[in-house]
Amino acid sequence: MADIPQWHLAGDWFDVCSCSMPCPCEFAQAPTGNHCQGVLAYHVREGSYGDVSLDGLNVVALGEFEGNVWDGAKVALGMYVDDRADEAQQQALLAIFGGEAGGWPGQFAETVGEMRGMERVPITMEVSGDLSRFSVEVPGRVSALAEALTGPTTPPGARVQMLNPPGSEVGPGQVATWAVATTDHVDAPAFGFQWQWDGRSSKHIPFDWRGPDE
Numbered sequence: 001m002a003d004i005p006q007w008h009l010a011g012d013w014f015d016v017c018s019c020s021m022p023c024p025c026e027f028a029q030a031p032t033g034n035h036c037q038g039v040l041a042y043h044v045r046e047g048s049y050g051d052v053s054l055d056g057l058n059v060v061a062l063g064e065f066e067g068n069v070w071d072g073a074k075v076a077l078g079m080y081v082d083d084r085a086d087e088a089q090q091q092a093l094l095a096i097f098g099g100e101a102g103g104w105p106g107q108f109a110e111t112v113g114e115m116r117g118m119e120r121v122p123i124t125m126e127v128s129g130d131l132s133r134f135s136v137e138v139p140g141r142v143s144a145l146a147e148a149l150t151g152p153t154t155p156p157g158a159r160v161q162m163l164n165p166p167g168s169e170v171g172p173g174q175v176a177t178w179a180v181a182t183t184d185h186v187d188a189p190a191f192g193f194q195w196q197w198d199g200r201s202s203k204h205i206p207f208d209w210r211g212p213d214e
Contacts, residue, residue, distance in 0.1 A: 004101050004212040005050030007092070012043045012127045013170045014134045014204040016144045016181035016197070023201035026176060028167035030068040037064045037195050039144045039186065040169065041136040042097075042207070043125045049092035049101070057089060058082045058123040059097055060138055062186060062193045065111075070167055074113025078191025080138050083120045090120065096211070103211030104171040116191035127204065131159050131177045134204055141190045146179035146202035170207035177204045 017023055017038030019031050040061040047054035060080040067073030081093055095101040099109025121141065127134040135145040149160045160178045168174045179202040188194050 004095070006210075006212070007047070007049040007096060007101055007103075008210050009044050009047035009054065009096065010208040011045040011047070011206070012125075012134070012204065013041065013207050014127070014136075014146060014179070014202060015040045015169065016146055016184040016202045017200060018184075018195065018197045019201045021149070021180065021201045022178055023203065025069060025169075026162070026165045026167045026203060028068070028070040030071075030073075031065075035064075035066050036069075037186075037193065037197065038062075039136065039142055039184065041125055041134075041144065043127060049096065052088045052092045054085075054089060054092060057085050057093065058125045058136070059093055060123055060125075060136055060142060061097075062142070062191055064193060065113075069111050073111070075111050076114040076116060077112050078116040078193065079118045080121045080123060080141070081118060082123045085120070094118065096209075101211045103209045104207075105209065106211070108169065108171075130157065131204055134179070134202075135183075141187060143183055143185040144181065145183040146181045146204075149178040149180055165205075168205055170205050171209070174205045174207075179203060 042059040062078045063075045065075040099106040125136040162176045165176045181202040184197040
């Protein structure tokens with residue numbers, strides 16, 4: 001990978017999916033009903049690929065699979081890239097998220113069995129500073145909103161979190177914050193995907209990746 005420049009991305013990831021709460025995939029188990037459909041949203045707070053800045057850009061992936069993705073199941077995936085990215089930024093994001101640039105995304109890309117395509121689209125993503133809610137919108141295609149899980153014994157303002165989840169989609173050594181997907185809509189045309197899974201599982205995990213592999 002000598003021709004891959006040094007790169008670094010840090011930011012926020014969250015998903016909304018069809019699994020019941022809590023999503024078994026986060027525990028490295030098969031999904032609810034052995035089938036999962038989900039939106040994966042990434043916001044780059046700060047990042048670079050060589051001398052190309054990636055600060056503030058977003059990527060959204062739609063995925064579907066049967067079986068345990070941590071035990072060989074393969075994912076059908078489609079990807080949306082922020083239309084604010086210029087050509088150099090777009091190519092950098094595709095190299096990283098497509099797995100060509102190594103690092104953790106290179107390992108995660110091994111779970112993809114079918115790549116249904118990529119589109120440049122407007123993406124609006126918001127993550128509240130206190131992790132009380134997170135949302136992403138791709139007009140006419142994706143609408144997702146999650147609100148932090150709480151309950152009668154959760155202290156006010158506290159978050160329901162898990163340390164070192166064994167099935168973290170953004171790599172090891174993370175903290176997952178559980179939420180409920182109050183909105184999870186994927187509408188055609190969206191790489192052949194279409195679903196509505198309001199009220200199911202969601203979680204937020206920060207990511208901090210570097211590459212290429214040493």
